[in-house]
Amino acid sequence: MKPVALEHASRLVNHGPTVLVCTAHEGRRNVMAAAWSMPVEFTPPRIAVVIDKSTWTAELARASGVLALCVPGAAISDLVTTVGQTSGASLQEAGSDKFTRYGIAHLAGPMLGLPLVAGCSAWMECRVIPEPHTQQAYDTWFVEVVSAQADERIFREGRWQLDDLNADLHTLHHLGAGTYAVAGQVKGSRRLD
Amino acid sequence: MKPVALEHASRLVNHGPTVLVCTAHEGRRNVMAAAWSMPVEFTPPRIAVVIDKSTWTAELARASGVLALCVPGAAISDLVTTVGQTSGASLQEAGSDKFTRYGIAHLAGPMLGLPLVAGCSAWMECRVIPEPHTQQAYDTWFVEVVSAQADERIFREGRWQLDDLNADLHTLHHLGAGTYAVAGQVKGSRRLD
Numbered sequence: 001m002k003p004v005a006l007e008h009a010s011r012l013v014n015h016g017p018t019v020l021v022c023t024a025h026e027g028r029r030n031v032m033a034a035a036w037s038m039p040v041e042f043t044p045p046r047i048a049v050v051i052d053k054s055t056w057t058a059e060l061a062r063a064s065g066v067l068a069l070c071v072p073g074a075a076i077s078d079l080v081t082t083v084g085q086t087s088g089a090s091l092q093e094a095g096s097d098k099f100t101r102y103g104i105a106h107l108a109g110p111m112l113g114l115p116l117v118a119g120c121s122a123w124m125e126c127r128v129i130p131e132p133h134t135q136q137a138y139d140t141w142f143v144e145v146v147s148a149q150a151d152e153r154i155f156r157e158g159r160w161q162l163d164d165l166n167a168d169l170h171t172l173h174h175l176g177a178g179t180y181a182v183a184g185q186v187k188g189s190r191r192l193d
Numbered sequence: 194m195k196p197v198a199l200e201h202a203s204r205l206v207n208h209g210p211t212v213l214v215c216t217a218h219e220g221r222r223n224v225m226a227a228a229w230s231m232p233v234e235f236t237p238p239r240i241a242v243v244i245d246k247s248t249w250t251a252e253l254a255r256a257s258g259v260l261a262l263c264v265p266g267a268a269i270s271d272l273v274t275t276v277g278q279t280s281g282a283s284l285q286e287a288g289s290d291k292f293t294r295y296g297i298a299h300l301a302g303p304m305l306g307l308p309l310v311a312g313c314s315a316w317m318e319c320r321v322i323p324e325p326h327t328q329q330a331y332d333t334w335f336v337e338v339v340s341a342q343a344d345e346r347i348f349r350e351g352r353w354q355l356d357d358l359n360a361d362l363h364t365l366h367h368l369g370a371g372t373y374a375v376a377g378q379v380k381g382s383r384r385l386d
Contacts, residue, residue, distance in 0.1 A: 014228055015366035015374050016209010035207055036231040040243050040331040048241060048333060050233050077382040085384055102385055134327060138233040140241060142331060160368050171374075173208035173366065175353050178382045181208050183366055183374035189270040190371070191278055192295055 004122070004148035008158035010039035012071055012122045012150065013047060015160070015183060017171035018080060021051060022068040022106075022115045023060035029115050031098050032057045033084030035174035037069065045145040047126065052139050056088035061128055067143060068114040071122040073154075073169035074182045079104065079117075081178040111147040121169040122150035162186050197315070197341035201351035203232035205264055205315045205343065206240060208353070208376060210364035211273060214244060215261040215299075215308045216253035222308050224291050225250045226277030228367035230262065238338040240319065245332050249281035254321055260336060261307040264315040266347075266362035267375045272297065272310075274371040304340040314362040315343035355379050 004012065013019060018035045036050035047069065051058050061067045072080050083098050091097050099106055105118035109125040116123045126143035134140040154161055154169040162170055162184055172180040197205065206212060211228045229243035240262065244251050254260045265273050276291050284290050292299055298311035302318040309316045319336035327333040347354055347362040355363055355377055365373040 011369055015368050016228075016231070035209075036233065038209075038229040038231045038241070038243065040229065040333050046331065048231070048331070050231065074380060077380055078385055081382040082385040131327075134324075138239065138241065138335060140233050140333075140335075142333075158369075160374070162368075162374060172380070173376055175208050175355075175379070176204055176351075178384070180380050180382065181353070181355060181364075181376035182378040182380050183376070185375040185377050186368070187267060187270055187365070187373050187375050188371065189274040189373065192271055192275040 001149040002152045004150045004155065005158065006045050006145060006148060007043050009045035009124055009145040009148040010042050010047065011158055012124060012148065013037055013039055015171065016173055017071050018174045020070040020072055020080065020083065020117050021049065021057055022070060022117065023057050023064065024114055025060045025064040028060060028092060029097055029099060030056050030060055030088035031083050031104065031117060032088065033080050040142065047143050047145065049141050049143065050139045051141050053135060056092065065128050066112050066114060067126055067128060068109055068116055069124045069126060070117045070120040071171060072117065073121045074172060075168035076119050077172055077180055080172060109147060121154050121171060124148045194342040195345045197343045197348065198351065199238050199338060199341060200236050202238035202317055202338040202341040203235050203240065204351055205317060205341065206230055206232055208364065209366055210264050211367045213263040213265055213273065213276065213310050214242065214250055215263060215310065216250050216257065217307055218253045218257040221253060221285060222290055222292060223249050223253055223281035224276050224297065224310060225281065226273050233335065240336050240338065242334050242336065243332050244334050246328060249285065258321050259305050259307060260319055260321060261302055261309055262317045262319060263310045263313040264364060265310065266314045267365060268361035269312050270365055270373055273365060302340060314347050314364065317341045
């Protein structure tokens, strides 16, 4: 993984991939899948992400004020579906968490120390911008990216570089019910006269 | 085009496609491209979309309180890039608009009468939910879908159905600078034990 300049961080989710939201607070931690996120600004890099207010992820993010967004690739689609369909709160009550339960390899983020899922194509550590109204009314959280990294096999010079050699890292775009469109085919365009 | 049940409308942008935002007010009209949108709720179907507050689209949407979101397919990527890179305000000053200037075929939406771009894979007419703070701070508009239609060749029974026969309608996911990842390859997944 190589650092991504912060002015390019929004590009990591510009094309609408499903992300993993990782949280931690006082020794507890969680990871969930979020199909609904989007950049809202390039500089500073800010992203909106929908996190149901009733979730364990929301509780940890409220308590810590931070969260990480990981961009998974096609090779780990089963993992993405699994963390999207299981409850971190239930595992917590049993003294476990999704990382342990499903053997999810992870490492610590460089700036905030948040758990980052190994094997993802890109990662961002983010600070939550306090916006209680949109969290309450729309489950919409605004965050600001403070560190970003990407696998240079697929994201270089501020751009996704999708080709046949990095197919395992191609991003997932959730169609519903654990089925994804995989971003692979690339199409240029031209401005009409 | 066939009607889409409102409880399935959010699915139309669940996977992060670039959309066209169409607006009209008192005989003036515009269309722009927006790479940044996401559902925020299934029922009622609500979507967040980033529209720069300084744009002609923002002015028309503020004045009318409504906008349409069209989901374009691969066949019209040049049109998407064109309406994303040109200024409706400048054309308006010259007594024209993008529909006329670029010969964009369109029809009137069934509920609000908004211009809908012909050849798109799906359309939604929406009412703007007044949220001046998020519009000002994040250029983020929350809207509620009031009518939805999709081309049944590619969206049926509440699901995108991507295959080789409907490749022209496959959605566009903006990577930057007029280059798109085209949603085509579909991958299922399973929940891990």
